Amino acid sequence: MSTLEIRGLKVSVDTENGPVEILKGVDLTIKSGETHAIMGPNGSGKSTLAYSIAGHPKYQITGGTVTLDGVDLLEMTVDERARAGLFLAMQYPVEVPGVSVSNFLRTAATALRGEAPKLRTWVGEVKSAMAALSMDPAFAERNVNEGFSGGEKKRHEIMQLELLKPKIAILDETDSGLDVDALRIVSEGVVRAKADNDLGVLLITHYTRILRYIKPDFVHVFADGRIVEEGGPELAEKLEANGYAEYVSK
């Protein structure tokens, strides 16, 4: 049983006009097996929340705490956070020229497991993870995210989620840019990871359509750098009908 606990999180970014506060005090607790959807309009700070928890250097933490099972994540480097059990599926996964998917995955698995996975079982693991997401085996020999379509990038992110077996995963707009079939395949991957590893999920999205496949236990509405309303799955339906207008400052 793991718990990601976010308390009073405040985050700024540097701009030409000095630091600008993006997150203005976020409180959120995610436990193993739970799915939390964070929904909100563009520019509300949803992605900032995701990247700040993962430790992206662009974001300055100006207040609050983030702990995983009581251990302070904010004191850790990016790789230490991942080794502590955190995973971020990115909205825009980064190209790494000249590094093959298979080399990348094996390096990551070695880092996370503390030893190189046995070659024989590892090859099988990767093959089945790829097959489960309807990915061509030739994919493993391509360079990380280089020339990938939007759908391939997202499948690759979820394949990593299944292979690397984190405790808590943040999915940053994993549904964006996916057609209906890809959305279903990717969502099934998340559901499998939940079932297999009792994964806790923080699902960031604009739209309710992914919630048809990945049922949230809690829905949080995000606006202007904080959570402004919380509820169960019924809140998503209300958002679907009414949009975010009532939450956006007038």
Add this chain to the structure above:
Amino acid sequence: MSTLTTNYLTPTGREEAWRFTPLKRLGGLHDGTFKLATRNTLALTSSAPTGITFERIGRELVSAESKTDDVIVGRIHEAAKEVSVLKIAANAELAEPISLYRLAGGLTDAELSRVQIRIGANAKATVIIENTGDHLIAEDIEIICEPGSNLTVVSLQEWDSKTIHAGRQHAIVDRDATFKSIIVTVGGDVVRLLPTVEFKGQGASVELLGVYFATAGQFFEHRMFVDHLVPNAKSRVNYKGALAGQDAHTVWIGDVFIRAAAEGTDTYELNRNLLLSDGARADSVPNLEIETGEIVGAGHASTTGRFDDEQLFYLMSRGIAVEDARRLVVRGFFNEIVSEIGNSDIQDRLMNRIDQELEKAGAK
């Protein structure tokens, strides 16, 4: 009798061709103050396969196939009493690469080495030249590609830290021939190489590829010149370099000349540099001169940058420690060209050397 009667002026460092080069560190190769060695260190690694000859021939029997305005190349042609000639017979197809290497050299006197590689019509071969140890050496390699031939020359500068190496690798590429050059420079104190090409016949295609990694105090210069003299030839240049450490200095010059007669030319050149620390300097100067507009394409690009923070973040967010993430990114950066060598032993060796250079530099 030398076939060249040269009266070269000693460069002062103000000349365009010499403005980046630290002349004082050239061991006298540029001003003739070196002591001439009698050694000829180039040798075949194993016995010559069928269709190949490798001989040392008196210079009176081997005329130069090209001109040069480089003072060091001129001195080589005046001083070298014999020429190492590698011949690949017409129509030969060699499954295995021809491997040459340099035996122990020295730093107290200078070897002036003249080499000719000639591949016969429609033959196909790969030549690998491995350079290790400490040498003071000036080297001119003329590469003659006869019509329809297909030649790859891999030149590995895995020198020890005191080597001074100035050289030219000049390819003369005839009709429908394909020439690929891969130059790797990861060792030495001063290395200055001139990969140059002159197209002799239509339909020929040339690729000049290179990688270099300079650490503290090292100077590596690669100065190409691709001369499109004839119509319908294609050239591609792609050099990638990394630098780390105080006063690591690399120079890449890409001169491409499309003459009035060279209609239908297709050329593109690219140089990318990865600056891994403060105190290092990468000069990168692409230069395209075009005398005809009737071409397929002509372009160039040059970038010099640091580690991409987003790449490192992505890798680290998967648990990979920062040193390993950097190693992956640097290996990936070089892989595009190193993988073209087509020999996994050499590729692995070079990648390990690149890891070591990175570690030595403690790049941040």
